[in-house]
Amino acid sequence: xxxxxxxxxxxxxNQERLKQNTNQLKNLRVYGSLNxxxxxxxxxxxxxxxxxxxxxxxxxxxxxxxIKMNFKVKEYFRSSYDAYYSGIGTDLxxxxxxxxxxxxxxxxx
Amino acid sequence: MSDILIDDRIRDWVFLPIIIVMFMIQMFRxxxxxxxxxxxxxxxxxxxxxxxxxxxxxxxxxxxRLARLHGLLPDQxxxxxxxxxxxxxxxxxxxxxxxxxxxxxxxxxxxxxxxxADMLKQNLSGIIFMALQYQWVSYFFSxxxxxxxxxxxxxxxxxxxxxxxxxxNLDVRYISSISIYFVLLFGGLQKIQQLMxxxxxxxxxxxxxxxxxxxxxxxxxxxxxxxxxxxxxxxxAERTRLExxxxxxxxxxxxxxxxxxxxxxxMQ
Numbered sequence: 001x002x003x004x005x006x007x008x009x010x011x012x013x014n015q016e017r018l019k020q021n022t023n024q025l026k027n028l029r030v031y032g033s034l035n036x037x038x039x040x041x042x043x044x045x046x047x048x049x050x051x052x053x054x055x056x057x058x059x060x061x062x063x064x065x066x067i068k069m070n071f072k073v074k075e076y077f078r079s080s081y082d083a084y085y086s087g088i089g090t091d092l093x094x095x096x097x098x099x100x101x102x103x104x105x106x107x108x109x
Numbered sequence: 110m111s112d113i114l115i116d117d118r119i120r121d122w123v124f125l126p127i128i129i130v131m132f133m134i135q136m137f138r139x140x141x142x143x144x145x146x147x148x149x150x151x152x153x154x155x156x157x158x159x160x161x162x163x164x165x166x167x168x169x170x171x172x173x174r175l176a177r178l179h180g181l182l183p184d185q186x187x188x189x190x191x192x193x194x195x196x197x198x199x200x201x202x203x204x205x206x207x208x209x210x211x212x213x214x215x216x217x218x219x220x221x222x223x224x225x226a227d228m229l230k231q232n233l234s235g236i237i238f239m240a241l242q243y244q245w246v247s248y249f250f251s252x253x254x255x256x257x258x259x260x261x262x263x264x265x266x267x268x269x270x271x272x273x274x275x276x277x278n279l280d281v282r283y284i285s286s287i288s289i290y291f292v293l294l295f296g297g298l299q300k301i302q303q304l305m306x307x308x309x310x311x312x313x314x315x316x317x318x319x320x321x322x323x324x325x326x327x328x329x330x331x332x333x334x335x336x337x338x339x340x341x342x343x344x345x346a347e348r349t350r351l352e353x354x355x356x357x358x359x360x361x362x363x364x365x366x367x368x369x370x371x372x373x374x375x376m377q
Contacts, residue, residue, distance in 0.1 A: 046259055047261055050260065097293060097296025100256070104120075104124065
């Protein structure tokens with residue numbers, strides 16, 4: 001019976017550094033959604049265009065991350081899905097909140 | 110439908126105060142949890158039953174760790190450790206699995222004092238602030254329109270977003286103050302707080318979000334505090350798992366692995 005190799009791969013990855021990296025990535029993503037919300041709010045974007053701006057800025061952040069890592073994802077994160085695409089839904093609510101606030105502050109009130 | 114002009118004073122006295130107050134309360138909650146955590150002393154074992162439970166938990170941790178990391182041990186050490194746990198007469202797991210099963214009533218009362226107090230404190234600090242803010246916002250700021258959401262919504266959202274405003278034909282985009290409260294609550298003042306407080310509060314944030322979701326769904330759930338009914342079965346399962354482990358000492362393969370990574374490195 002083949003034993004799963006997963007546990008020993010965990011030994012090869014340095015856990016502390018992986019945790020640091022993921023924390024930094026989370027912070028980076030929060031800044032990204034904040035900025036996307038401010039941009040969408042101030043420019044008065046409406047409806048689906050706003051959400052498109054969020055996705056565009058999210059992908060830009062991922063692209064900057066890739067350039068900084070020199071495209072060697074394996075050295076910094078578990079997989080490229082983790083590093084580039086994984087948190088897109090969770091920060092969407094944050095984006096919506098900031099978008100609503102700034103849209104109201106600048107355009108309506 | 111023409112646009113509604115909203116007075117400047119609404120922005121000055123309603124919109125911004127709600128945001129600032131909610132943000133401050135969130136920060137305050139973060140500080141409060143930090144303070145509570147610092148004051149909490151380590152859990153003392155207060156009764157014999159709790160001691161027995163701690164022992165059981167440690168035994169399962171030990172056997173799980175052995176099953177997970179067995180590759181780090183050479184053959185002899187692994188066999189000795191496994192025998193210490195699983196031996197037919199004197200192994201710890203066999204002895205532990207022969208204990209009688211506890212009935213649920215007794216086991217629940219064992220965990221009550223320490224764990225329930227913590228849970229109550231956490232729940233209270235979460236619920237009280239939420240309820241207070243809701244009452245404050247809906248008492249002072251109800252009955253008028255505060256702003257506009259940038260995206261189109263269906264009529265179904267009207268009751269949620271326009272509570273207190275009874276104009277029927279008003280565009281669903283115009284929202285009342287309670288909806289700003291909800292947007293802020295769900296949207297993630299927690300994330301911004303996380304930015305401020307750094308990495309320490311990671312576990313705190315996960316707990317409160319999980320708690321909020323549980324409350325929203327209305328399900329009272331006891332967090333799983335370990336096996337309550339039948340520890341014997343768990344030990345038997347652990348024992349069969351340990352006995353089935355196929356052990357290889359990873360150091361034997363390490364030369365091959367080193368060759369491979371060296372080759373990969375040199376070829377770059």
